[in-house]
Amino acid sequence: MSTDAAITPDARERLRIHPVEEHGRLWSELWDEGSFLPWDRDAPNPALVDLLAERGTELGLGETAGKKALVPGCGKGYDVLLFGSYGLAAAGVDISESAVKMAQACSEQALKEKPISGAAAFVTADFFKDEFVKELHAEEGFDFVYDYTFLCALPPDLRTSWAKRMHELVKKGSGYLICIEFPLYKGIETGGPPWGLTNAVYDELLGLGFEKLIHYMPERTHEVGKGTDYITVWRRKAD
Template sequence: MQVLKEGVLPKGRALVPGCGRAYAVVAFAQHGYTATGLDLSETAVEEAQQVLEENRASLQGEATVALGNFFETTGTFDVIYDYTFLCALHPDARAAWAQQHKKLLAPGGTLFTMIYPITEKTGGPPFQMSIELVQSLLEPLGFKASRLEMLPDELCHPGREGKTAIGLWQLSEQ
């Protein structure tokens, strides 16, 4: 993850909701974070546990994965990473997604969104995303983007070129 290499995210606790096989959890822990992955799928959590074990020697921080519901999660996190989580949620859950991020983000923390898929499509999941959609969810709650741009093609997963944007969001002082 290029943003981790840039060192622009606050250090501390990281949450990866909808973590799947926990590759992002591993990446955060390799950069010294106490990283927690969360998924609703028992199969995903089992596979994530295996990925964590395979990468344990490379971790500079802590990494755990738990079976659980993002919307019932408590605590605070310095970084929350959303990539292919919002697009997997039914559009009716989007407002609750934004509210939960506001509850979970620690003061001075950063919500790191990879906005995907930016494309014309109907139905889902994945549901169509856009920069404007994510702005409309977060800005009314006091989130302000410090970085909001299309991800350069060379940093995208193959096949996702031109369809992925990055957003780094902080809560404004209220």
């Protein structure tokens, strides 16, 4: 099932037509209802799995002591566990308390079957506010931040704020922002969520504060993005 098909017309309208200040509350309400999980794939994106396995050394995954990773809009937390399996102190943040509870339950079960060398934590928080940064003792920034289906879930009016926030969260001069660019198959004018994106939009949002190190179409990704997804790694500039 495609991502678009998984979102009912009613749910899409509830997220599309509202002041941006109401976005978090409406998203949380849909999670609370328990049946709105349009981007849940029961596993991390294979594109991220392959990137970390094949090119993780050049990103510093061989020396992870004390390093932190962040997954905004973490959903059920599969990506958090993946980063944690590399020895990172990984954390997922979601504005929905229901989503965080699901992530905690899923991770507890997964860790019983396959422990990780790092850590996995989940926090109910607003991505755009600082409380979770203090709670995670990450005032100096995160070594890795990962975005897949988070930017495209935000109203376009929040894109500049997203880029500014990423610049604040990624560690200055050494931290990496990993993006799976999605949905590139969808025209920007078609509405959302998910809201259509292009390579150029990412470049425009991140080009001033980050250096683009890696950009390619992955051999593997989730079915909905095959043939259009790109994976990009940005390093925050030292300013």
